[in-house]
Amino acid sequence: MKLLSQRLILMNRVFHSLLLLAISQIVHTSHIREICEKRDIFFEPFRCQLRDPDVLDEPVTYLLYDVNPSEGFNLRRDVYIRMAVFVKYLRTQRGYRRARLVLPPWSNLVHWRSSNIDQTQLLWSHFFDLRSMRLYTDVLDMDEFFNAYTRLHGSDVPVMLDEVYKLKHFENMFENGVFVDKFEEHVCPKSQDTLAVAFFGYANFSAQDFTCLHFQGSAMLLHRLLDTYRRPAIGAARHVRYVLVLNAEIVLHDLWGNVDYWAARRSMRFTGELVEVAARFRSEFLNSSDRPDRTVRLARWTDERPQRGGARGGDYLCAHIRRADFLYGRDKTTPTVQSAALQIRAKLLELGLKTVFVASDCTRMEFYNLKNYLKRFRVVRFVPESYEQRYELKDGGIAIVDQIVCSHARYFIGTYESTFTYRIYEEREILGFPKDLTFNTFCKSEKDANCEKNTVWPIVYH
Ligand SMILES: *[C@@H]1O[C@H](CO)[C@@H](O)[C@H](O)[C@H]1NC(C)=O
Numbered sequence: 229m230k231l232l233s234q235r236l237i238l239m240n241r242v243f244h245s246l247l248l249l250a251i252s253q254i255v256h257t258s259h260i261r262e263i264c265e266k267r268d269i270f271f272e273p274f275r276c277q278l279r280d281p282d283v284l285d286e287p288v289t290y291l292l293y294d295v296n297p298s299e300g301f302n303l304r305r306d307v308y309i310r311m312a313v314f315v316k317y318l319r320t321q322r323g324y325r326r327a328r329l330v331l332p333p334w335s336n337l338v339h340w341r342s343s344n345i346d347q348t349q350l351l352w353s354h355f356f357d358l359r360s361m362r363l364y365t366d367v368l369d370m371d372e373f374f375n376a377y378t379r380l381h382g383s384d385v386p387v388m389l390d391e392v393y394k395l396k397h398f399e400n401m402f403e404n405g406v407f408v409d410k411f412e413e414h415v416c417p418k419s420q421d422t423l424a425v426a427f428f429g430y431a432n433f434s435a436q437d438f439t440c441l442h443f444q445g446s447a448m449l450l451h452r453l454l455d456t457y458r459r460p461a462i463g464a465a466r467h468v469r470y471v472l473v474l475n476a477e478i479v480l481h482d483l484w485g486n487v488d489y490w491a492a493r494r495s496m497r498f499t500g501e502l503v504e505v506a507a508r509f510r511s512e513f514l515n516s517s518d519r520p521d522r523t524v525r526l527a528r529w530t531d532e533r534p535q536r537g538g539a540r541g542g543d544y545l546c547a548h549i550r551r552a553d554f555l556y557g558r559d560k561t562t563p564t565v566q567s568a569a570l571q572i573r574a575k576l577l578e579l580g581l582k583t584v585f586v587a588s589d590c591t592r593m594e595f596y597n598l599k600n601y602l603k604r605f606r607v608v609r610f611v612p613e614s615y616e617q618r619y620e621l622k623d624g625g626i627a628i629v630d631q632i633v634c635s636h637a638r639y640f641i642g643t644y645e646s647t648f649t650y651r652i653y654e655e656r657e658i659l660g661f662p663k664d665l666t667f668n669t670f671c672k673s674e675k676d677a678n679c680e681k682n683t684v685w686p687i688v689y690h
């Protein structure tokens with residue numbers, strides 16, 4: 229009896245893991261996925277049976293990518309969307325229907341300035357709700373990729389990538405005055421000419437082929453690239469293909485701000501922990517909570533429908549004031565602290581608000597000055613309660629709490645050409661604020677109300 233049940237358990241396990249392995253690669257549309265979770269496939273094999281068995285014959289393509297180290301968090305989120313939209317499309321194409329996107333960990337980004345906390349190789353699950361993202365397309369965090377790799381190749385084996393492509397702009401993007409989609413091999417510069425680079429900062433990656441390419445075009449051009457370099461199956465069919473694209477920021481959007489963009493964007497929800505930290509802060513310091521603010525979200529983004537004008541937001545204004553390197557590179561559009569304060573003051577008076585929440589990379593001194601210019605108002609910013617909380621959240625998490633608080637404000641005003649500001653616009657579009665309470669930009673001077681503003685990219689739904 230005991231033996232039998234042990235065998236049953238064992239068989240169950242083997243069956244289970246085989247199924248999970250096979251099926252996790254196959255469930256390829258969010259539609260099917262919504263009906264069948266992985267566990268359902270095991271428990272309800274009939275309801276969740278595979279529709280298209282010949283997909284099984286196709287190799288699994290693991291698409292890994294990385295971004296130039298100097299790019300910040302919020303631009304990287306945009307690069308993700310390009311890749312995710314591409315992979316979702318790719319999974320409709322014969323030969324790639326089991327393609328999966330592997331998310332590059334976050335390591336010591338330029339704006340993460342706390343040097344006393346470890347911020348290397350942070351997983352996406354630290355910041356984002358991966359379950360929500362997987363309702364858009366098949367993405368894996370790096371630890372999940374390692375697990376998948378180990379299951380296939382055994383433990384303690386370094387990851388051998390089949391192909392690595394390092395992208396670079398063409399010298400002359402508009403040859404003969406036109407921009408055409410193309411890529412072209414070139415000889416790798418000596419400094420990069422190595423297969424032993426520590427990809428993502430991990431020592432256990434290596435590559436069979438390393439190709440340097442001039443590249444110009446959208447993510448769809450990657451499809452042609454994958455086809456061009458596909459190697460014929462050797463002997464038994466090749467079941468897995470590992471591809472890494474370096475400098476993926478070179479790859480453009482097919483269409484920025486279209487329906488696909490917004491679907492991928494909406495799937496990028498923050499983790500429950502971060503939302504919770506922001507909610508406590510809003511409640512404690514800003515008398516703001518979702519029900520009265522009319523910012524309640526449905527459990528799943530796939531159920532959300534257009535709701536323009538529905539959101540009200542808390543009784544505070546949020547100002548994103550980008551300082552630091554913007555003072556040098558973008559001094560022509562970045563206001564002084566005093567001018568920012570005057571622009572905030574005018575808006576607070578106009579809207580009858582008494583509180584401003586500030587998201588800023590400013591120094592203590594700059595913040596002190598800002599408060600002095602706004603003496604009759606409450607000026608609030610988010611600071612972790614303790615070292616432990618800072619350690620938990622990391623600089624990236626603190627910035628996200630800022631973004632969540634800003635996305636729930638009655639009125640938002642941001643910095644010209646800042647990706648941090650753009651991500652807040654998007655969050656507020658998803659929540660359904662009226663456009664004029666969201667798409668606002670600081671001017672260099674409070675006297676120049678007609679200065680150039682950020683682009684308005686309103687949300688669109690299927
Ligand atoms: C590669 O190294 C990382 C970090 O040391 C480790 O977590 C991971 O399991 C390793 N992966 C494989 C496939 O050996």
Ligand SMILES: *[C@@H]1O[C@H](CO)[C@@H](O)[C@H](O)[C@H]1NC(C)=O
Pocket residue numbers: 515520
């Ligand atoms: C807090 O918000 C509630 C609901 O919006 C409102 O009724 C109440 O007056 C506010 N309290 C303060 C102190 O502003």
